[in-house]
Amino acid sequence: MSLLEISNLTKSFGGILAVNEVSFSVNNGEIIAVIGPNGAGKTTLFNLMTGIYQPTGGQVLFNGNNIIGMSAHRIAGLGIARTFQNLQIFNNMTVLENVMVGRHTKSKTGLLGAIFPISRVQREEREIVEKAMKKLTLVGLANKAMVGADNLPYGRQKMLEISRAIALEPELLLLDEPAAGLNSTETRKLVKIIYKLRDQGVTIILVEHDMETVMEIADRLVVLNFGNKLAEGTPVEIQNNQEVIAAYLGEEDLVC
Amino acid sequence: MEDLKRRKRLRHSLIALFTVIIFILPFIITNNYYRSVLVIIGIYTTVVVGLCLLMGYAGQISLGHAGFYGLGAYVSGVLTSTYDVSPWIAILLGAVGTGLVAYIIGIPIFRLQGHYLALATLGLGLIIHVVMMEEVDITGGPSGLTKSIPYLSIGRFELNTDFKYYFLVWIVALAAIILANNVVHSRIGRALRSVHGSEFAAQSLGVDTGKYKLQVFTLSAIYASVAGSLYAHYITFISPSPFGLMTSIQFLVMAVVGGLASIWGPIFGVTAITLLTEGLKYIVPKMIPQAGGEYEIVVYGVILVIIMIFLPEGITSGIVNIYEGWRHRKELADVTSGDK
Amino acid sequence: MSLASELLQYVLSGLTMGGIYALVALGFVIIHNVTGIINFAQGEFVMLGAMFMVTLIGVGAPTPLAIILSVILVMIVVGIIEFGAIRSAKKASPVTLVIITIGLSTAIRGIALLVWGTNPYKLAPFTKGGPYHIGGATIVPQSLWVIGTTAVLLALTLFMFEYTYWGKALRACMVNKFAARLMGISPSRMSLFAFVFSAALGALAGMVIAPITYVTYDMGLMLGLKGFVAAVLGGLSSTPGAVIGGLALGVIESLGAGLLSSGYKDGISFIILLLVLFLKPGGIFGTSGTKRV
Ligand SMILES: Nc1ncnc2c1ncn2[C@@H]1O[C@H](COP(=O)(O)OP(=O)(O)O)[C@@H](O)[C@H]1O
Ligand SMILES: [Mg+2]
Numbered sequence: 066m067s068l069l070e071i072s073n074l075t076k077s078f079g080g081i082l083a084v085n086e087v088s089f090s091v092n093n094g095e096i097i098a099v100i101g102p103n104g105a106g107k108t109t110l111f112n113l114m115t116g117i118y119q120p121t122g123g124q125v126l127f128n129g130n131n132i133i134g135m136s137a138h139r140i141a142g143l144g145i146a147r148t149f150q151n152l153q154i155f156n157n158m159t160v161l162e163n164v165m166v167g168r169h170t171k172s173k174t175g176l177l178g179a180i181f182p183i184s185r186v187q188r189e190e191r192e193i194v195e196k197a198m199k200k201l202t203l204v205g206l207a208n209k210a211m212v213g214a215d216n217l218p219y220g221r222q223k224m225l226e227i228s229r230a231i232a233l234e235p236e237l238l239l240l241d242e243p244a245a246g247l248n249s250t251e252t253r254k255l256v257k258i259i260y261k262l263r264d265q266g267v268t269i270i271l272v273e274h275d276m277e278t279v280m281e282i283a284d285r286l287v288v289l290n291f292g293n294k295l296a297e298g299t300p301v302e303i304q305n306n307q308e309v310i311a312a313y314l315g316e317e318d319l320v321c
Numbered sequence: 322m323e324d325l326k327r328r329k330r331l332r333h334s335l336i337a338l339f340t341v342i343i344f345i346l347p348f349i350i351t352n353n354y355y356r357s358v359l360v361i362i363g364i365y366t367t368v369v370v371g372l373c374l375l376m377g378y379a380g381q382i383s384l385g386h387a388g389f390y391g392l393g394a395y396v397s398g399v400l401t402s403t404y405d406v407s408p409w410i411a412i413l414l415g416a417v418g419t420g421l422v423a424y425i426i427g428i429p430i431f432r433l434q435g436h437y438l439a440l441a442t443l444g445l446g447l448i449i450h451v452v453m454m455e456e457v458d459i460t461g462g463p464s465g466l467t468k469s470i471p472y473l474s475i476g477r478f479e480l481n482t483d484f485k486y487y488f489l490v491w492i493v494a495l496a497a498i499i500l501a502n503n504v505v506h507s508r509i510g511r512a513l514r515s516v517h518g519s520e521f522a523a524q525s526l527g528v529d530t531g532k533y534k535l536q537v538f539t540l541s542a543i544y545a546s547v548a549g550s551l552y553a554h555y556i557t558f559i560s561p562s563p564f565g566l567m568t569s570i571q572f573l574v575m576a577v578v579g580g581l582a583s584i585w586g587p588i589f590g591v592t593a594i595t596l597l598t599e600g601l602k603y604i605v606p607k608m609i610p611q612a613g614g615e616y617e618i619v620v621y622g623v624i625l626v627i628i629m630i631f632l633p634e635g636i637t638s639g640i641v642n643i644y645e646g647w648r649h650r651k652e653l654a655d656v657t658s659g660d661k
Numbered sequence: 662m663s664l665a666s667e668l669l670q671y672v673l674s675g676l677t678m679g680g681i682y683a684l685v686a687l688g689f690v691i692i693h694n695v696t697g698i699i700n701f702a703q704g705e706f707v708m709l710g711a712m713f714m715v716t717l718i719g720v721g722a723p724t725p726l727a728i729i730l731s732v733i734l735v736m737i738v739v740g741i742i743e744f745g746a747i748r749s750a751k752k753a754s755p756v757t758l759v760i761i762t763i764g765l766s767t768a769i770r771g772i773a774l775l776v777w778g779t780n781p782y783k784l785a786p787f788t789k790g791g792p793y794h795i796g797g798a799t800i801v802p803q804s805l806w807v808i809g810t811t812a813v814l815l816a817l818t819l820f821m822f823e824y825t826y827w828g829k830a831l832r833a834c835m836v837n838k839f840a841a842r843l844m845g846i847s848p849s850r851m852s853l854f855a856f857v858f859s860a861a862l863g864a865l866a867g868m869v870i871a872p873i874t875y876v877t878y879d880m881g882l883m884l885g886l887k888g889f890v891a892a893v894l895g896g897l898s899s900t901p902g903a904v905i906g907g908l909a910l911g912v913i914e915s916l917g918a919g920l921l922s923s924g925y926k927d928g929i930s931f932i933i934l935l936l937v938l939f940l941k942p943g944g945i946f947g948t949s950g951t952k953r954v
Contacts, residue, residue: 115525141527153525155518158511166515170527172508176536179507180500186507193508233526380756384763429938436699436759437938440889444931447886451927566882570767577760609775619771625764630749633757 167232666797679911685888704885710864
């Protein structure tokens with residue numbers, strides 16, 4: 066059984082079909098890239114999978130359970146984490162606190178525990194800090210833990226979002242344009258982090274425009290165009306797919 | 322990390338210093354009127370700490386806190402005077418009952434985005450007030466409870482003077498502050514703050530925003546209820562008039578003046594507004610003899626508008642910001658002059 | 662009186678109050694759609710309209726002149742308030758804006774208290790005659806004025822939104838602020854317009870209802886709250902919804918007060934609010950939109 070099975074997923078905004086009858090599945094441990102020009106529906110696809118939007122039709126099975134109709138926070142609890150194309154950093158918190166929120170589903174202190182922090186609660190709090198620091202170390206931000214998140218440069222904020230998402234210890238990680246706005250050194254670092262996560266057993270779906278990176282790291286690609294799935298296959302298959310070349314790769318300027 | 326610990330130590334020593342001041346104050350101030358004002362400030366502080374938690378961390382406004390305050394007062398008052406229930410048990414029952422009311426009306430409201438809570442609590446507050454007026458058999462109607470409410474006592478020791486009551490009230494207020502502070506620095510507090518940063522990101526990390534907002538709302542209603550009970554056993558007589566919308570707005574003004582994101586805000590806001598109100602009570606009748614009714618509401622309204630436009634983080638944060646700005650400039654100046 | 666005529670009586674007086682709720686709700690909806698603000702001062706516009714009218718009639722102005730002057734006065738006051746308070750806080754968070762409107766409503770109520778005192782005022786009906794009898798129930802001519810005014814103002818509002826430049830611009834603002842700006846429509850001018858227009862609706866509501874209820878400095882509170890309930894019933898963003906919500910609320914409240922208990926008349930609307938929020942949070946006639954990430 067595959068980890069994720071999307072079938073006939075559809076979302077329309079007013080008259081616009083942002084995602085139209087899209088189906089594909091993802092196996093455990095894979096790295097899948099979703100590509101397509103701007104406005105193809107990639108971000109909408111992520112929003113549907115994470116419960117931010119409710120679809121017009123279709124279903125999403127995660128570990129065999131239909132997650133359509135569930136609220137975003139419950140889906141997160143099942144083990145799907147994500148980053149955002151337009152950064153959604155908690156600017157009112159420090160870097161460390163941002164990642165500590167990522168431990169939310171993995172900790173359980175309730176209101177009563179919050180009011181009366183008995184030793185169990187304090188122990189959990191220490192654990193949260195430790196785990197969060199580990200994730201920060203992974204992305205190279207440990208020395209910035211006490212800095213206000215809004216003081217980080219853009220590239221590091223993207224790293225912060227990734228470390229916050231993996232603090233959830235997800236089975237499935239969705240990265241929406243993680244390399245956009247990064248310089249080449251930062252992109253290399255990102256690729257290393259993605260490989261490291263894969264080695265830890267995290268399944269990854271990423272939206273990316275940087276074709277070189279995509280072709281390098283993705284096991285399979287899903288190509289979207291105007292909300293429709295145009296093609297699906299290995300990097301080599303996609304590079305040789307006539308339809309894709311015509312619609313997308315054939316264009317000289319790949320910058321979208 | 323060191324920095325974090327140092328700041329925590331500083332915070333703790335400030336709280337300790339403040340506690341000492343609070344417990345010395347009634348020995349210095351011997352005038353009964355001033356002592357009674359200090360008792361009232363302590364009672365209001367308890368309410369406003371809860372309200373600040375709700376506004377500053379759940380981002381929601383309540384215009385019904387006088388209703389919760391009144392519920393606590395009436396449950397205590399009626400149970401102890403008419404039914405001879407032990408005062409401490411009555412306070413507990415009031416708190417549980419009020420918490421339940423808040424929780425139940427909160428369930429539908431916190432499923433929604435936006436500011437339904439403000440109007441829903443406004444409505445709830447009005448209803449509670451109507452019940453106090455209408456249920457004459459239980460509440461005595463507009464003229465209040467007929468039997469007097471007993472003083473609180475600890476064993477044989479009756480808290481029947483301002484001086485004695487002061488300590489109880491301020492122990493409760495300090496406990497309210499410390500417990501609220503615990504919430505702010507907990508998993509729940511972080512979750513609530515994250516919602517301010519980005520609601521979508523918070524949800525995508527598994528934070529059930531509605532749930533925590535509802536919990537904080539309930540907690541703040543319980544704070545108000547306990548404060549109301551303390552008020553009832555202090556005055557030993559209650560009628561509906563101190564529990565109307567006017568009081569809710571007064572609580573809101575206190576919260577806003579103090580600023581929402583600091584534990585010192587409520588004390589400052591409550592003290593400033595209480596002194597202002599007492600001052601107005603003294604001055605206005607001399608200046609405008611025909612002024613009747615609740616003329617303070619003009620002042621409250623104007624304060625709300627002005628503070629929200631010019632110092633939306635409250636006066637305490639405003640001052641802190643100005644100070645930090647000044648210090649920052651000074652540091653910059655030091656650095657640049659060092660360069661030369 | 663038979664039960665049927667009694668019921669008819671409740672429905673008639675319910676429709677009268679419901680018309681007022683509808684006008685207040687309409688004001689809520691227009692301001693909310695254009696600016697995103699839930700305007701707590703909406704009820705105070707009603708009170709101001711009624712108070713100016715009482716004062717002008719008191720100094721001997723003929724009714725039509727008093728109506729026109731009062732509406733203009735309220736529009737000016739609200740225009741100044743929008744300009745001075747709402748606009749200065751443009752970049753403020755929604756919480757801040759809500760508190761500002763709470764402050765405004767409180768200040769307006771307080772000033773009214775200082776100017777007009779706590780005593781209730783009574784206003785003579787616009788026209789003499791009546792009461793009329795319909796199927797065992799009676800209706801005073803002023804109720805007809807209320808219902809007529811509501812109908813005319815509703816028609817006017819719908820006409821404005823459909824056919825005038827300002828109305829179309831307002832609707833553009835409701836649909837998409839950004840696109841509106843691209844089309845050269847200034848959202849801040851639209852905000853001013855929304856406030857002033859809602860002020861006029863509220864003021865007129867206050868004037869027609871004044872001869873039926875007493876005019877007091879704090880009458881705006883309840884009317885504002887019930888207008889809001891009506892707006893929520895209608896989904897908070899639909900103009901026809903607001904009107905239907907207002908009329909429905911008026912009738913339900915009147916029936917409830919008549920058949921159950923009049924002391925808790927004001928409680929009924931609140932219970933309806935909670936029921937709607939529990940069972941159908943989008944309002945009875947509402948649709949829910951999708952926020953963009
Ligand atoms: N909340 C929304 N409301 C209306 N239209 C939307 C919304 N979100 C996305 N869209 C539309 O859906 C289409 C796909 O957008 P998106 O998923 O962001 O594309 P991509 O991420 O592939 O660039 C676009 O036409 C976009 O305008
Ligand atoms: Mg996108």
